Amino acid sequence: MITVDNLTYSYNKKTKLFNGLHLHLQAGKIYGLLGKNGAGKSTLMKIITGLLSPSEGTCLVNGLPPQQREKKFLEQLFFIPEECYLPPLTIEKFIAIYSPFYPRFSHATFTRYLEEFHINGDKELQQLSFGQKKKTVIAFALAANTQLLVMDEPTNGLDIPSKIQFRKIMAQANKADRIILLSTHQVRDVNDLVNSIIIMDNSSILLHEDKQHINDLLKFCYKQALVGQEDVLYEENTSNGTIVVCRNHGNVSTSLDVEILFNATLSNPTLISSIFNQ
Numbered sequence: 001m002i003t004v005d006n007l008t009y010s011y012n013k014k015t016k017l018f019n020g021l022h023l024h025l026q027a028g029k030i031y032g033l034l035g036k037n038g039a040g041k042s043t044l045m046k047i048i049t050g051l052l053s054p055s056e057g058t059c060l061v062n063g064l065p066p067q068q069r070e071k072k073f074l075e076q077l078f079f080i081p082e083e084c085y086l087p088p089l090t091i092e093k094f095i096a097i098y099s100p101f102y103p104r105f106s107h108a109t110f111t112r113y114l115e116e117f118h119i120n121g122d123k124e125l126q127q128l129s130f131g132q133k134k135k136t137v138i139a140f141a142l143a144a145n146t147q148l149l150v151m152d153e154p155t156n157g158l159d160i161p162s163k164i165q166f167r168k169i170m171a172q173a174n175k176a177d178r179i180i181l182l183s184t185h186q187v188r189d190v191n192d193l194v195n196s197i198i199i200m201d202n203s204s205i206l207l208h209e210d211k212q213h214i215n216d217l218l219k220f221c222y223k224q225a226l227v228g229q230e231d232v233l234y235e236e237n238t239s240n241g242t243i244v245v246c247r248n249h250g251n252v253s254t255s256l257d258v259e260i261l262f263n264a265t266l267s268n269p270t271l272i273s274s275i276f277n278q
């Protein structure tokens with residue numbers, strides 16, 4: 001469980017980036033953290049992983065303050081930043097040095113994921129391309145089997161087959177005792193993967209809802225499929241036609257389009273959040 005309460009954070013004395021932020025995340029879910037450039041996603045991730053300390057308020061991960069970086073916190077955390085630094089080692093040597101930090105690390109799982117990502121396990125890390133390095137770190141992170149896995153832009157640099165592989169692997173990685181928090185601009189890469197959506201803008205959380213609940217209250221469809229008077233909240237022209245977001249009055253099940261939800265929320269945050277606060 002992650003509890004962020006009344007969090008304030010400032011990089012400098014003049015401006016507060018977060019001012020009284022609240023966020024509660026539960027184990028057993030994959031959270032998609034979405035926001036424009038500069039919204040505050042990476043900063044929030046750094047606070048949750050203990051790389052930055054709250055200026056005021058609290059952040060607790062399974063009851064522990066991340067900034068204290070206690071051993072029992074660190075051995076249950078894996079953070080993949082957007083740009084991964086890897087030391088000049090062979091993959092084998094890297095595992096020998098770093099896997100002992102993670103009590104639940106599985107060598108067999110790491111090897112299986114490397115195979116699924118078509119990475120040659122005999123290679124030097126520095127001989128790998130950007131995407132290959134990223135896939136190696138993702139394989140290692142999943143094999144570390146930590147209770148908290150935080151990924152900043154995990155699909156950035158992955159080719160199309162690797163993105164498909166990533167989604168397949170991540171779908172198996174969701175576990176009852178694990179929180180996965182991933183931030184992305186590649187919304188379509190994670191549309192079907194995440195269980196819960198967090199949309200940030202200007203350092204505030206505009207929307208934080210489970211996909212199931214979003215589907216219960218909103219429906220997404222093409223404008224031409226609308227019958228009768230519908231309560232249209234947002235519409236967007238796409239190459240295939242106009243997509244609309246409406247209130248779901250009739251228990252209709254439509255396929256949630258996270259990108260359209262994101263655009264709808266940013267275009268009228270008060271309207272979209274009011275649907276969930278009624």
Ligand SMILES: Nc1ncnc2c1ncn2[C@@H]1O[C@H](COP(=O)(O)OP(=O)(O)OP(=O)(O)O)[C@@H](O)[C@H]1O
Nearest residue numbers: 011012017035036037038039040041042043044185
């Ligand atoms: N080291 C820093 N010093 C001062 N300001 C910073 C620093 N890092 C980030 N910021 C500022 O904090 C704000 C939030 O940045 P952050 O990196 O958290 O956003 P983000 O949502 O992750 O953006 P992106 O999608 O571009 O990665 C931005 O206005 C940024 O300029």
